[in-house]
Amino acid sequence: MRYPVDLVIRNGTVVTAARSFTADVAVSGGSIAVVDTDLSSLAATAHDVVDASGLLVLPGCIDVHTHTRVASDDEPDRFFQDSVAAAFGGTTSFLAFNNPGTGSSAKAHRSILAGIHEFRRATASDSAIDFGLSPAILGGMVDPLGELAAMVDAGVPTAKAFMVFDFRLADRTIFEAMRTLGQRGGMLEVHCEDPVLIDAAVASALQRGNTAPRYHASTRSTGAEAVATHRAVAFARAADAPVHVVHLSCAEALRYVAEAKATGVRAHAETCPHYLTLTEERYDEPDPLTCARSLISPPLRSAADRDSLWDGLASGALDLVATDHVADRLAVEKAGAAQGVPFDKISNGAPGIETLLATVFDGGVARGRITVERMVDLLATTPARLFGFDRKGAIEVGRDADIVLFDPEARRTIRASELHHTSDYTPYEGLEVGGAVRSVFVRGTAVIRDGAFVGQRGFGKFVERGTAGA
Ligand code: MN
Ligand code: MN
Numbered sequence: 001m002r003y004p005v006d007l008v009i010r011n012g013t014v015v016t017a018a019r020s021f022t023a024d025v026a027v028s029g030g031s032i033a034v035v036d037t038d039l040s041s042l043a044a045t046a047h048d049v050v051d052a053s054g055l056l057v058l059p060g061c062i063d064v065h066t067h068t069r070v071a072s073d074d075e076p077d078r079f080f081q082d083s084v085a086a087a088f089g090g091t092t093s094f095l096a097f098n099n100p101g102t103g104s105s106a107k108a109h110r111s112i113l114a115g116i117h118e119f120r121r122a123t124a125s126d127s128a129i130d131f132g133l134s135p136a137i138l139g140g141m142v143d144p145l146g147e148l149a150a151m152v153d154a155g156v157p158t159a160k161a162f163m164v165f166d167f168r169l170a171d172r173t174i175f176e177a178m179r180t181l182g183q184r185g186g187m188l189e190v191h192c193e194d195p196v197l198i199d200a201a202v203a204s205a206l207q208r209g210n211t212a213p214r215y216h217a218s219t220r221s222t223g224a225e226a227v228a229t230h231r232a233v234a235f236a237r238a239a240d241a242p243v244h245v246v247h248l249s250c251a252e253a254l255r256y257v258a259e260a261k262a263t264g265v266r267a268h269a270e271t272c273p274h275y276l277t278l279t280e281e282r283y284d285e286p287d288p289l290t291c292a293r294s295l296i297s298p299p300l301r302s303a304a305d306r307d308s309l310w311d312g313l314a315s316g317a318l319d320l321v322a323t324d325h326v327a328d329r330l331a332v333e334k335a336g337a338a339q340g341v342p343f344d345k346i347s348n349g350a351p352g353i354e355t356l357l358a359t360v361f362d363g364g365v366a367r368g369r370i371t372v373e374r375m376v377d378l379l380a381t382t383p384a385r386l387f388g389f390d391r392k393g394a395i396e397v398g399r400d401a402d403i404v405l406f407d408p409e410a411r412r413t414i415r416a417s418e419l420h421h422t423s424d425y426t427p428y429e430g431l432e433v434g435g436a437v438r439s440v441f442v443r444g445t446a447v448i449r450d451g452a453f454v455g456q457r458g459f460g461k462f463v464e465r466g467t468a469g470a
Contacts, residue, residue, distance in 0.1 A: 004047060031399065065325070086353045158186060313370055361433070
């Protein structure tokens with residue numbers, strides 16, 4: 001440790017995945033140096049002392065599922081701005097996908113390694129918080145399997161394959177990618193929806209003239225998600241490799257993940273705040289543009305599904321929560337919904353990068369569905385371990401000092417007008433939540449202080465990650 005230390009956070013309640021306790025936290029050189037009951041002597045000479053009385057001292061959230069868009073000529077601030085939004089919400093690291101629509105070039109759609117190079121160049125001095133990349137493995141790539149070893153060696157041990165959409169990957173390639181990554185210490189993430197069932201349902205709806213946004217939801221059944229999830233975990237079993245099921249939305253799919261785990265498969269799964277907070281009633285909305293706010297894949301499900309996801313988070317059947325943030329705007333990407341554009345031609349996704357901790361704390365901890373320790377596990381400790389963020393994810397000596405000071409007694413109402421993301425709406429408009437982020441530190445440096453942004457563009461580093469899926 002260097003003396004004097006840089007920062008001492010005093011009198012807060014430190015929360016780890018295992019327990020909560022009152023302690024002081026000293027930070028030196030960007031890392032957590034000491035966690036102890038009374039660090040008044042270190043505080044006396046520290047450069048900065050923060051009183052966290054009455055506050056929770058949480059490890060910063062790690063959002064492993066975002067579709068943040070890299071800067072473009074027209075929108076040079078969008079990547080930076082969404083990183084600022086993440087910080088306001090208590091997130092200190094995020095992973096981006098570089099699928100089509102996120103500003104990636106045609107070259108990146110043909111080669112994973114070209115995509116990594118391009119992403120790193122585009123984001124090198126652009127983020128307020130730490131971040132990384134999970135490349136999308138696209139159907140049109142020249143030799144994606146041949147690039148996986150070099151990808152992992154470049155500090156990028158995870159990638160996402162899609163069973164659906166134009167850039168879907170064939171099942172055989174998904175299986176081979178899973179096996180190759182598993183052998184190298186990597187992990188494949190899979191978007192599980194059955195392409196045959198969904199294509200057929202979409203075609204049939206369109207043929208009947210059912211083109212409104214609500215039919216997006218009715219054509220993407222829980223059964224289609226479940227059968228695809230079953231296949232993905234079966235692949236993981238046969239390949240003896242880990243798999244990460246992204247954005248799991250329903251009880252029917254969850255059952256297959258739980259069964260696989262129980263029989264020793266390294267099957268991991270995330271769900272998202274929207275499936276934990278909202279239900280398919282949103283699609284009863286007659287106005288197509290309002291309905292398109294919730295046009296996401298998989299779609300919102302029933303209240304019973306929502307409840308079973310909370311149970312899965314509590315029991316361990318689900319491993320983590322991530323946002324699936326897409327900064328779509330009603331005025332731009334979703335606008336076609338108001339002009340009668342069919343649902344299959346409207347952009348999928350909804351914003352969420354700033355509301356992860358708010359929704360999980362309120363829906364989970366404040367309502368007694370999960371403990372605060374489990375929340376820390378789901379939002380920081382497990383995402384760090386599964387995705388290879390070796391220095392992050394816990395208030396623990398030697399880890400990066402990525403710290404959130406959180407007031408559990410505060411109450412606030414979520415309003416798009418008060419958020420900082422690059423979307424023009426939030427699915428949680430008007431939702432009253434318990435808890436509020438007060439200050440956020442990344443590697444010991446304040447990014448949010450008493451609710452105000454004090455960070456710097458480019459302070460956030462690209463994180464080269466270690467082994468994933470362990
Ligand atoms: Mn997806
Ligand atoms: Mn996604």
